[in-house]
Amino acid sequence: MKALAVADDLSGAAEVAGVAWRMGMATVVSTSMHLDYPSETEVVAADADSRSKTEKEAAEIWREWGERAAAAASPLFYKKIDSVLRGHLSVELKACLDAGPWMRALVVPANPERGRVVRDGFHRVKGTALEQTEFARDPRFPLRSSRVEELVTDSVSVKARRGLKGLGPTKIAVGDTETIADLRAWAAVKDQYLLRAGASPFFAELLRGIGGSERMKAATPELPETGGTWLVSGSASERAVSFTERLEIEGWPVVRSDETPVLPGTPQLLVARHPRQRSSEPPGVLTERLARVVEQLLRSKPGVPPHLCLEGGETAAAVLKKLGKASLSLLREWEPGVVTLKADGLLVTIKPGSYPWPPDLLKES
Numbered sequence: 366m367k368a369l370a371v372a373d374d375l376s377g378a379a380e381v382a383g384v385a386w387r388m389g390m391a392t393v394v395s396t397s398m399h400l401d402y403p404s405e406t407e408v409v410a411a412d413a414d415s416r417s418k419t420e421k422e423a424a425e426i427w428r429e430w431g432e433r434a435a436a437a438a439s440p441l442f443y444k445k446i447d448s449v450l451r452g453h454l455s456v457e458l459k460a461c462l463d464a465g466p467w468m469r470a471l472v473v474p475a476n477p478e479r480g481r482v483v484r485d486g487f488h489r490v491k492g493t494a495l496e497q498t499e500f501a502r503d504p505r506f507p508l509r510s511s512r513v514e515e516l517v518t519d520s521v522s523v524k525a526r527r528g529l530k531g532l533g534p535t536k537i538a539v540g541d542t543e544t545i546a547d548l549r550a551w552a553a554v555k556d557q558y559l560l561r562a563g564a565s566p567f568f569a570e571l572l573r574g575i576g577g578s579e580r581m582k583a584a585t586p587e588l589p590e591t592g593g594t595w596l597v598s599g600s601a602s603e604r605a606v607s608f609t610e611r612l613e614i615e616g617w618p619v620v621r622s623d624e625t626p627v628l629p630g631t632p633q634l635l636v637a638r639h640p641r642q643r644s645s646e647p648p649g650v651l652t653e654r655l656a657r658v659v660e661q662l663l664r665s666k667p668g669v670p671p672h673l674c675l676e677g678g679e680t681a682a683a684v685l686k687k688l689g690k691a692s693l694s695l696l697r698e699w700e701p702g703v704v705t706l707k708a709d710g711l712l713v714t715i716k717p718g719s720y721p722w723p724p725d726l727l728k729e730s
Contacts, residue, residue: 367407367575369437370568371430372445373416373423373452374678375685377565379706379715381445382410383698384569388577394693394706396685398433401692408572410445416452416505417649417679423453424460431464440575441561448476448564449495450488450516451506458537459519461560468536471529472517473551473563475542478701481564482543486522487511499603499719505648513539526550529559542567565701588696588705591712592669593633595662596727599655599680600718601648608722609638620662622655628665635671637662648679656683663688670711674727677718685713699723 367390372378378394385392385408392408395401402409413430415423427444434442444461446454458470475482480491488495488511495501495511513522520537523529525547529538540551545566552570561571569577596617598609613619618629619636629635637659639651663670675681685693685708693706693713700723703716714726 366402366409366437366439368441368443368572369409369411369434369439370441370443370445371411371413371434372678373413373447373457375412375414375682376678376702376715376717377445377447378410378412379681379704380565380702380717381443381568382408382695382706383701383704384565385410385572385577386695386698386704387579388569388572389580390572390577392695394695395691396682396693397691398429412678412682414682415457416447417652418453420453420456424456427457427460428464431461434461435465441571443568443571444470444560444562445568446472446474446562446564448474448479448481449490449498449500449508450474450513451500451503451508454516455518455520455537458517458560458562462536465560466558467560468558469529469532469556470537470560470562471551471554472520472537472539473542473548473561473567474513474539475548476564476566477542477544477548478566483513483522483539483541484543485541486513486539488513488516504601528554529556545570588672589707589712590669591672592666593635593671594674594727595635595637595659595671596674596676597637597655597659597680597684598676598718599639599652599683600677602677602718604721605676605718606641608727609636612636612727620658622651622658624658626658626661626665628662631667635662652679652683655680656687659684660687672712672714674714674716674722676716678715681713681715699726 370381390407393402395411415426500508521535525541690708693708702720705714
């Protein structure tokens with residue numbers, strides 16, 4: 366194994382798996398800490414499922430991952446984080462540092478191709494300060510600041526291309542990054558005791574350093590035949606909500622998580638989602654309910670299973686856990702962050718809620 370990449374949710378694990386596939390590396394996605402994979406596997410992308418947990422629970426999860434990563438001794442251990450810095454980041458990084466051989470963590474969250482950059486210690490999305498974007502209204506991790514030193518507590522912001530010297534006792538550094546050249550500069554930092562963490566573009570540059578080489582994209586994705594397309598959307602992002610609303614207007618049948626899960630005939634197209642109105646129930650309860658609805662619908666569907674398009678990392682993890690799918694092989698990356706996987710004959714495509722669906726997949730413009 367050349368690299369072990371662990372994310373705090375399943376869409377993040379799928380995203381870095383897509384990066385490794387793009388780099389021509391044999392890759393599997395795992396939702397288990399036991400890491401069973403074929404001998405030819407070069408990259409394992411695992412879901413720690415910690416973003417939905419409490420800080421204390423997340424710390425315990427990442428302390429164990431730190432120990433396992435140290436024991437695995439792969440050339441690269443990467444902590445995949447959310448590019449806009451949601452989650453229990455500082456707690457998880459400290460847990461890894463306590464458990465493993467690393468002395469310091471370098472965090473590079475930027476995704477320049479999506480307009481997500483860090484300049485002078487401030488995070489911006491397409492030129493807008495993070496606290497003024499829809500991420501400020503995130504139901505679980507509302508981002509009230511754009512300053513990375515406040516989003517990742519006990520960290521220090523560092524300028525691109527200046528290296529990590531002179532940081533004193535600070536153990537977590539967040540790197541300014543505005544361009545691909547900045548990403549490559551951070552990837553070129555040599556330190557065997559440095560824990561690398563960040564979004565998927567930083568991982569891509571690190572893979573180049575251990576033999577990854579970007580493959581040519583197929584013009585048209587060729588996927589196995591399925592029994593239709595089901596969009597399962599548990600994301601509260603404005604993009605996800607507006608897109609499912611548009612599909613309903615276009616005539617896609619809808620099953621809600623608060624309804625009795627009855628399959629409307631034998632539909633080729635289906636949307637499974639939460640009710641539109643706000644709920645006082647915890648997000649985890651709603652996600653579990655949606656996963657249970659999908660499981661029951663699949664059980665009642667005759668013939669070939671549908672292609673499940675799962676929107677949101679927690680939703681994807683809950684559905685696959687309910688279906689008993691712990692290890693998935695990667696078939697294709699449609700575009701960064703949107704990947705198709707296969708597990709025991711079931712075709713699954715996963716993406717974060719804030720990313721668009723590729724036009725060829727669900728006709729989203």
